[in-house]
Amino acid sequence: MQSLFFEGAFAPCPAPFNLAAHVLSAGSQTPDKIALSIVKPTGAERWSYARLIAAVRGTATGLLQSGLVPGDILLMRLGNTVDFPIAYLGAIAAGIVPVPTSSQLTVHEVTKIVQHLSPTAILRGDGIACPEAGIPVHGPETYEAWHDLPPADYALGDPERLAYIVYTSGTSGTPRAVGHAHRAIWARQMMMDGWYGLTASDRMLHAGAFNWTFTLGTGLMDPWTKGATALIPAAGTDPAQLGLLLSRNDATIFAAAPGVYRQLLKYPLPPLRKLRHGLAAGEKLPDTVRDAWREATGGEIYEAYGMSECSTFISSAPSRPNTPGMLGAPQPGRHIALVDDTGTPVPLGAEGIIAVHRTDPGLMLGYVGAEAATANKFAKDWFLSGDKGVMNESGQIHYLGRSDDMMNAGGYRVSPLEVEAALSGLPGVQEIAVTDVEVKPGVRVIAAFYTGETELDDALLQTAAEDRLARYKQPRAYIHVDSLPRNPNGKLQRKALTLPQ
DSSP, X not given: OBSEEEOSOOOOOOSSBOHHHHHHHHHHTSTTSEEEEEEETTEEEEEEHHHHHHHHHHHHHHHHHTTOOTTOEEEEEOOSSTHHHHHHHHHHHTXXXXXEOOTTOOHHHHHHHHHHHOOSEEEXXXXXXXXXXXXXXXXXXXXXXXXXXXXXXXXXXXXTSEEEEEEEOOTTSSOEEEEEETHHHHHTHHHIIIIIOOOTTOEEEEOSOTTSHHIIIIIIIHHHHHTOEEEEEOTTOOGGGHHHHHHHTTOSEEEXXXXXXXXXXXXXXXXXXXXXXXXXXXXXOOHHHHHHHXXXXXXXXXXXXXXXXXXXXXXXXXXXXXXTTOOBEEOTTOEEXXXXXXXXXXXXXXXXXEEEETTOTTSOSEETTOHHHHHHTEETTEEEEEEEEEEOTTSOEEEEEESSOOEEETTEEEOHHHHHHHHTTOTTOSEXXXXXXXXXXXXXXXXXXXXXXXXXXXXXXXHHHHHHSOGGGSOSEEEEOSSOOBOTTOOBOGGGOXXXX
């Protein structure tokens, strides 16, 4: 038998369709229910569904009145505030294409995005890095006033049309603009039972910031699609306070990257009587963290695997617990396989590349402006993730790691080539190679290994990194070496780079 999963086709997306209309449909039936609580130990800022929907549709009106038209690209340079999801949904409601970006990006990095996408306008929060682009830039005094404008009609259309763009690190070292269709939100219903176990009565607390795509999808869009309540910690919340927030706000589901669980478990947890389970994604969840959470709370963490190109598609769930040591199984409705380099599914029990069929409704439209790069990610009709695994007879997948040199930094995939390119040419550096290294069980950091006549001051190297790279891409260690490891053909061997003992 082959390592192939296709348990029935998922229901097609209806047409005409609008992503934002779909997200807010359930909430429109319960306008007085709390859609969002921004929680902190001293209280909460609450948004009802009526208030949220009014702000989203008012923002759509404001964007259209500003001169944007459906199909225009809107770059979002916003901070960790509720303005982020409101602007995102407001743009999509109007048929405008938002590009959510991390507030950590530097001017250097954002300049490349502007040059690549040629956005029509920018939304910029106070203090957020952004280049002079010669296009309209709207600040909070403008986009927050849009909340009170009359509601715009939802721009309905083909569910296959471009809805939004997110950036991901490419294996070539060039970040890729991932274009998703409006149907992407429809496909996320496979996650509701296949990972979350989410219902309208749930109160999901996501530990991430508003402007992280993991928070945007799992922490906000999906609870709102169900008509549930989203709980988001206020900016600057200490991880030591998360247990208190979970308890005081009657959270029923907790979602976070594995590193947040690790931090949270350093502190005593109060009784979490309403919490049913936790969710984890972004990087591999160590069994030690899963076991410690179970011991501390009596509950489970359900892990998911995915990527910017297809969100999550392999997971465990309350209805489908994973086998110990396994990543999980493809969500019902997915079209997944483990394949070889030619795109042929491998036998059960054999090592293969985790792949998504091009017909999966959650798969991206492609890399915007990079047709060749899109084509290179496919073998036959399979999108190749770059991660390896083994599928057993029950469909459970054992994760074997990357088939390339991509790094994981706190839930973000980072290309070593991008970091190396940013730091190459520094005075005193002859060659530089970057990889992630394990500093303690389950904890990996980015490290830069360089050659040069003398060892350089780490502070100078770090200053250069801060000018050119978002914080999550910056090395946490700089190691001077006599030479970089290479194979007989001269190719750099990153896996041979290790910290000095």
